[in-house]
Amino acid sequence: MKIDPSSPADLSVQIADAIRDAIVSGDLIVDERLPSEAELADQFNVSRPTVREALKRLAAQSLIRTQRGATGGAFVNRLSYTDAYDQQVTTATLLLSMNAVSFETACEARYALERACAPLSAQRHSADHIATMRTEIFRQGQPGLTDEAFCASDVAFHRALVDGADNPVLSYQLAGAVEAMQPLMNMITFTARSREAIVALHTAIADAIEAGDAGAALTGLHDLEAETLKLAKSVFEARNRVKADAQRRP
Amino acid sequence: MKIDPSSPADLSVQIADAIRDAIVSGDLIVDERLPSEAELADQFNVSRPTVREALKRLAAQSLIRTQRGATGGAFVNRLSYTDAYDQQVTTATLLLSMNAVSFETACEARYALERACAPLSAQRHSADHIATMRTEIFRQGQPGLTDEAFCASDVAFHRALVDGADNPVLSYQLAGAVEAMQPLMNMITFTARSREAIVALHTAIADAIEAGDAGAALTGLHDLEAETLKLAKSVFEARNRVKADAQRRP
DNA sequence: GACTTTTAAATGTCAGACAAATGAAAATTG
DNA sequence: CAATTTTCATTTGTCTGACATTTAAAAGTC
Numbered sequence: 064m065k066i067d068p069s070s071p072a073d074l075s076v077q078i079a080d081a082i083r084d085a086i087v088s089g090d091l092i093v094d095e096r097l098p099s100e101a102e103l104a105d106q107f108n109v110s111r112p113t114v115r116e117a118l119k120r121l122a123a124q125s126l127i128r129t130q131r132g133a134t135g136g137a138f139v140n141r142l143s144y145t146d147a148y149d150q151q152v153t154t155a156t157l158l159l160s161m162n163a164v165s166f167e168t169a170c171e172a173r174y175a176l177e178r179a180c181a182p183l184s185a186q187r188h189s190a191d192h193i194a195t196m197r198t199e200i201f202r203q204g205q206p207g208l209t210d211e212a213f214c215a216s217d218v219a220f221h222r223a224l225v226d227g228a229d230n231p232v233l234s235y236q237l238a239g240a241v242e243a244m245q246p247l248m249n250m251i252t253f254t255a256r257s258r259e260a261i262v263a264l265h266t267a268i269a270d271a272i273e274a275g276d277a278g279a280a281l282t283g284l285h286d287l288e289a290e291t292l293k294l295a296k297s298v299f300e301a302r303n304r305v306k307a308d309a310q311r312r313p
Numbered sequence: 314m315k316i317d318p319s320s321p322a323d324l325s326v327q328i329a330d331a332i333r334d335a336i337v338s339g340d341l342i343v344d345e346r347l348p349s350e351a352e353l354a355d356q357f358n359v360s361r362p363t364v365r366e367a368l369k370r371l372a373a374q375s376l377i378r379t380q381r382g383a384t385g386g387a388f389v390n391r392l393s394y395t396d397a398y399d400q401q402v403t404t405a406t407l408l409l410s411m412n413a414v415s416f417e418t419a420c421e422a423r424y425a426l427e428r429a430c431a432p433l434s435a436q437r438h439s440a441d442h443i444a445t446m447r448t449e450i451f452r453q454g455q456p457g458l459t460d461e462a463f464c465a466s467d468v469a470f471h472r473a474l475v476d477g478a479d480n481p482v483l484s485y486q487l488a489g490a491v492e493a494m495q496p497l498m499n500m501i502t503f504t505a506r507s508r509e510a511i512v513a514l515h516t517a518i519a520d521a522i523e524a525g526d527a528g529a530a531l532t533g534l535h536d537l538e539a540e541t542l543k544l545a546k547s548v549f550e551a552r553n554r555v556k557a558d559a560q561r562r563p
Numbered sequence: 564g565a566c567t568t569t570t571a572a573a574t575g576t577c578a579g580a581c582a583a584a585t586g587a588a589a590a591t592t593g
Numbered sequence: 594c595a596a597t598t599t600t601c602a603t604t605t606g607t608c609t610g611a612c613a614t615t616t617a618a619a620a621g622t623c
Contacts, residue, residue, distance in 0.1 A: 073575070075369065087403070099604060110577045115605085119325065119366045120373035124400075127406070131605045132585030147408045150374075151401065153337070155486075157376070158397045161343055164482060169428050172435070172482035181392055183421070190549060217364075232422035235492055236405075284548035323606070349573060360608045365574090381574045382616025 066107055076108050079115035086126055086139055097127065097137040104174075118302035125150065144235050149180045151239030159243055166295045167245055173244050174288040176237055177221060181284060182277035186228035196269040203262050206255075213258065220265055227272060251298050261288055316357055328367035331357075336376055336389055347377065347387040375400065380535050401489030404557065409493055416545045423484050423494050424538035426487050427471060431526035432532060434477035445473035446519040453512050456505075464498045466527055470515055479520060501548050510540055 069185055098106065098255045103114045105107070119139055121127045125146040127137045140146075144174040159169055199220040203213060225237040253261075264287045269281035316327040318464045335341045347445075348356065353364045368387055371377045375396040377387045409419055435443070449470040453463060468491055475487040503511075521529035 075575085079373070083403075087407065089410075101604085110431075112578095113576060115362075116366060116369045116575095119369045123329070123370040123373040124403070129605065130585085133583080133601090133603045134586055137605090142404070142411050144408065144412070147404050150404055151372070153333075154392070154397050154400055157337065157392045159391050159395065159482070159484070160339075162394070168480055169482055172486065174570070175429040175478075175480075175483060176426065176431060176486065178426040183425060208485075228425075229322070230418055230422050230425075232409070232419055232427060232490075233420045236426065236486060240486055265607050268382065269395050282395075325606085352574085362609095366606095379574065382618085383570095383572050384617055385573050388572090405598080464622060545620070 066109075068108070074107075074113050075099075075116035075120065078103075078107055078109070078114060080121040082102055082117065082121060083126060091139050093139050094139045095139050097139070099136055114266060127161070144231055148235050148238050150237065152242045155239045155243030156246060160246060165293050166299070167292065167300055169244055170288060170291055170295070171249055173240050174284055174291075176240050177225065178281055178284050180225045180228040180233055180237060181231065181272070181280040183233070185275045185277040185280050187229045188227035188272055189229075192223045192227040192271050193269065194270070199223070200265045200269060203258065203265065207269070210251070210253055211249055213253055214245055217248065217261075218245055224272065251295055253294075257294050259288075261287070264290060276297055315555050316359075318358070324363050325366035325370065328353075328357055328364060329361070329370040330488065332367065332371060333374075343388050343391045344527060345389050347389070349386055355506050363372075368499060380501060394481055398485050398488055401485070402492045404457060405489045405493030410487070410496065416549070418537060419494055419497055420541055420545070423490050423536055425542075426490050427475065428534050430475045430529055431484055431522070431530040433480065433483070434474055434526040435525045435530050437479045438477035438522055439479075442473045442477040443519065443523050446470055446515070446522070449473070450512055450515045453508065453515065458502050461499055463503055464495055467498065467511075468492060468495055474518065474522065501545055503544075505538075507544050511537070514540060539551040 066081060068072065068074065070077060082091070082097070091097070097118075100111050100114050100118070104111045107114065114143065118127065119137060122129065123135075125140055125142055128140045129135070129137045158164070166252070199216045202208065202216045205222075208216075215279065221241050222234075225241070226234050264283055268280055268283035268287065271277075271283055316324065316331060317323065320327060332341070332347070341347070347353065347368075350361050350364050350368070354361045356365065366376060368379065371387075372379065374390055375390055379387045379391045381384070408414070445547070449466045452466045453470075471491050472484075472488060475491070476484050478484070514533055518530055518533035518537065520526075521533055542543075
């Protein structure tokens, strides 16, 4: 592993890239210990702070973990589904909030992805998944639930639906998309009537999954998407009306 | 923004988290300049190297960018689709390679997600997307193409299919899943016969998308998934046979 | 007024030091 | 001898202070 001191790129970036490449290519395997910071500094011919900045970059991506003490050091980290999932959620959340992604676009993506899981989930779900879905549906029907708690329960319901497909790769991808939607969903106020409609659709979907009826599950998800969009539209229209009024008579 | 010097967590982690929270919550907006490293060091009551390590952590996630010079500093970065996409690809690639995800699992996830796009793509594709798909199909039929080039063209074909849905959120999610599969796909050797079969299926899918026939596109994707799985199975079986032979007569 | 030079501010890098954690070896104790 | 305690070397975490480099704005020059 070599770096180019005359390159315009920062040394810590070059070092981080070199180590990252070594990990991705398999030159460094999981749980292998990297040389100590002092040794790396020698090898790359840079100072220890520079090496440290490089290592922090890798740590931020969960590529390595560090341990203090006599037998400590930096170790190649096995990227867990949990780590990857967390990263995906923050990335997706920021992407949506910073790029003014419309509610329609995000919603469409989310339900399209969920429909990808539905047939598999109908086929493979365990009793646990169904139980979770029923529990969340019950919670959603409770009066006095805040809008935020309702949204959180909604996410839990859909996670169970996705996890029912019993494919960790699919779960990891989907969980990010579903959870990243939550800030957008939290902008919506749910009336008692709209909650009732959503709970009914959730019930229909859970029934379909439990019965192994993929077609019905897809229909349910389509209806839920339409309902969500309708709801969002009315909320945003009401908000715009208020805003327009405020501008007319400031 | 405050940090706790007595906390077990590293100071640079605490500082990075504090700034990240400020960005996510909207306290720091896009393109806003953060205080200089010296000022941050004062505010958090730590040294400049510690602040720098925190900033490098954020830079690794594309949350900030830094600029040198008189009017330089760290600025809140607008997370672009490209940045998010790159991050997703490295994360997904590592996740698959480090967790011994089976070809079947990854393949299933990939095609399930693609099928989520197909109906939208059939409905909304532009002439460009169809042209790209046709170009890649033609390339895949060329004799003398290396297996790696064939895989790369395959990825390009599927990207066009996904982009046809005209939903950037969907494209971003899917691109990661499709591209992360490439190292696994590269393990396969494609015979002339198997390439022929794949090209035929690609053609059927492109035809269906162009005709706006979502059902046919879904069928095509199902068939392609089955074909890919069959192919992988035979390749892996052959490989295992060789390995077993080698063990018997070392 | 247009061009060149200077300057100040910021990040990038370096060197050396000490603090704190931690496991292993050495010393102590029963 | 075995168990426990102590010491110790190693490694990361943090601090201080300095210099290099980049960059845009200010000052100076023609």
